[in-house]
Amino acid sequence: MTTLIVGGYGSVGRTIAGELATASDGPSSVVVAGRDETKAATVAAELGENVSGIAFDLQRTDLYARVLEDIDHVVMCVDQAGTAFVEACLERGIDYLDVTASDEFFRRVERLDDVARDHGATAVLSVGLAPGVTNLLAKRMTDQLSTVSEIRIGVLLGLGEAFGPAASRWTLERIGREFTVFDAGRSRPVRGFVTPEPIEFPRYGRRRAYSFDFADQHVLHRTLDVPAKTYLCFDSRAVTAAVYGLSRFEVYRPTAEAIGLDRLTGLVSTLSVGGEGFAVSVEVDGQQDSNAKTLLRAIDGEEQSRVTGLVAANVSMAIHGTSVPSGVYHVHEILDSESILDVLRERGYRLTNSEQVRETSNPVTLMS
Incomplete structure (x- = not known):
């Protein structure tokens, strides 16, 4: 499994990348993405051989197909005005997780529930x-x-x-x-x-x-x-x-x-x-x-900000380690609190x- 982290060299994204890269049940490879290729590559080099860095600008819709090729799961750490990238993920059957805190954006993504179900994808919101x-x-x-x-x-x-x-x-x-x-x-x-x-x-x-x-x-x-x-x-x-x-x-x-x-x-x-x-x-x-x-x-x-990264990384692993239905959900609708809280206690x-x-x-x- 390959996970793409958009905004992966920010404070939250870096925590997520580090957690996924070192977890025994994490993805086989992690891709750190952002507009600054040098920052993405630097973080990737720090985290190990199964982590790579790429340049990616969310405003460039023409790049979506190439960036999402061979991706199984996306973690989004960048605020978005629209849902074009979310739709691109769900239409390809790619699971999607978002750490944004904007309810205006949540409402737009909630309307994509049928898209996610039709393509066998799961989107999880309210993660942080x-x-x-x-x-x-x-x-x-x-x-x-x-x-x-x-x-x-x-x-x-x-x-x-x-x-x-x-x-x-x-x-x-x-x-x-x-x-x-x-x-x-x-x-x-x-x-x-x-x-x-x-x-x-x-x-x-x-x-x-x-x-x-x-x-x-x-x-x-x-x-x-x-x-x-x-x-x-x-x-x-x-x-x-x-x-x-x-x-x-x-x-x-x-x-x-x-x-x-x-x-x-x-x-x-x-x-x-x-x-x-x-x-x-x-x-x-x-x-x-x-x-x-x-x-x-x-x-x-x-x-x-570290808590947000820890929660996001563990939610990401949880939705691939359990049977989660397709559709758009907020975190409390599909996961029990104790597994996440146990991680925070341990840290x-x-x-x-x-x-x-x-x-x-x-x-x-x-x-x-």
Whole structure:
């Protein structure tokens, strides 16, 4: 089996390539691809003889046939505006996995479900930390409850980590931007980094996080038919408060436009006002028998981009090591969380579980 990693020399792609190249049950060969042939070749040389590097520009649709020849599986680490390349993969019966965090793109790929089924291919979306691990944790807890009323997801990012420019830009352009959430039986608009919510992060304590347009809230609502909301904060309380103030008083977006998003992304990448730690926390409110419960599962550690790479590599191997049906799926729809979480535990990431039982007026909290 040959796996093509598009964007394979970025921080996430490099982790995926390294994991697949060294795994005993990984593909027989790995191809690292990107617009810069020298970078692709350099990473390939570092990873061993079964890894090669090629130049590939996603905008060049005329190259698709040549690049996809003899490829069995594609892992995409580059954001795309359209689905031409996804369609090219699925029409050739090539399995496809995407680490993007854009729900707009997810919706477009979901419409290709019939294409994937007709050609015996599987596409897996929501593969990473958020979305990805958050989806798996949420699905695990909803399965433990008889009814679910709401899912809340908190993401805490360390500002000391060297994020790639694409990831930084994606985050910056969503601050202060309006999006829609499903709440109290109806859709309502909210703005990014404006609506506060106290979130418990076991390593960092209780933090005030703010509404943010992560894809997992939309995906979980579509697939589980449960209201879900996502919130973001940073390890620096001062930066979190400053971003909230700029967003709430509608100063951020005019300022970002005046500076220019590309320039602002460059400026942010030079700052180091926090650590490299991250945390995600997923809380699910619901009912089990006669008890009202809130279940919490959280994970924390360092280098959140590495987690995305580890998850993607292991999902890639899992869909080839098990019988996965053809079609387009989000990760929680076809894989159990425990196999992925076991990998993260082995790599030093900490998982925490807690449960609040509200059988009486005094909740009882159980930790593990």
